[in-house]
Amino acid sequence: MAISTAAPRMLALGRAELILLGRNKMALYVALLLPVLMVWTMRTTIGDMDLGDTGMSLxxxxxxxxxxxxxxxxxxxxxxxxxxxxxxxxVLKRLRTGEAGDAEILGGTALPAVAVAVAQMVVLVVAGVFWMDLRAPARPDLMLIGMVLGVVLSIALAALTTTWAKTVESAQLVTTPLLLISLVGSGLLIPLEAMPDVMADACELLPLSPVIELVRGGWLGGLSAYETVGHLVTALAWTYLAVFAVRRWFRWEPRR
Structure with a gap:
């Protein structure tokens, strides 16, 4: 019964948030165009890199x-x-006075962004297989697990990061550390296999690193059972810690 009533409330929140996203042109452009631009930038950046040791093409x-x-x-x-x-x-404070629970409020607000992200991920796989001649996903189940964990972790990290943002303007600043650390160290720009062993071992423990490795291994194959379990444990640990921190420190109303 609780699930049947929670779903309509989350969908209603999601529809309202989607309308707001459509009105915020800058946020919409960032969501739709920035990932594409970053992929193009990445191809340019690593185009001259020797990827022979990684076992992957450009x-x-x-x-x-x-x-x-x-x-x-x-x-x-x-x-x-x-x-x-x-x-x-x-808005969050008013929503908490109603029937919606905390998870429903945060999840409903996240629905439009999640929908856009999932759609882009599907397009990536289709374009990779049918346009760029990549192999079909070797382990779709593992790839799906990585995507789901990545979505949940990203939502939790976003909610947690808001504790350091006093205004909407400062929100972009407080996201910078995780963005830079993840871009450089989580295998997005430089595969972990191309890093020195000590650096790669340290970078494997970053929040998004296990997610990327699970998705990459699910698509391209090559992950051993030991590596798969290790990445799953690390991703689950980060997700648990992030959710715990959100429940403990997330602010539902402005600071006074």
Whole structure:
């Protein structure tokens, strides 16, 4: 019964948020165009890199890394701004006085960004297989698990990041550290296999690294059972910690 009543409330919140997203042209352009621009930039950046040790081609590296760009820019960055804006407008506070639970409010607000992200991920796979001659996903189940964990983790990290943002304007600033760390260290721009061993071992522990490795391994194959379990445990641990931190420190109303 609880699930049957929660779904309509989340969809209603999602529809309202989608309307607001459509009115915010800058946020819409970031969600739709920035990941594509980043993939093109990535191909240009690593075009001269020797990828022989990674076992991946330029197209394989670019397209699998693009999943990280989508998680960062379509979900994470957009949601930080959305959550802060709704908090400062007292929308979140008013919603909490109704029947919707905390997870429903945060999840409903995230629905449009998640829908756009999932659509872009599907387009990536289709374009990669039918246009760029990449192999079909070797482990679709593993790839799906990585995508789901990435979406949930990105939402939780976005909600947590809002605790450091006092205004909508500062929301873009507080997302910068995770964006830069993930772009450089989580295998989006430079595959972990191309890094020195010590650096790669450290970067594997970053929040998005296990997600990218699961998606990359699910599409291209090559992950051993040991590596798969290790990435799953790391991704689940980060997700649990992020959700716990959100429940503990997320602010539902403006600071006084």
């Amino acid at each position: 197209n394989e590296t670019s397209l699998t890394g693009a999943f990280g760009f989508i998680l960062l820019f379509v979900i994470y960055q957009n949601l930080v701004s959305a959550y802060v804006a709704r908090r400062e407008e007292l």
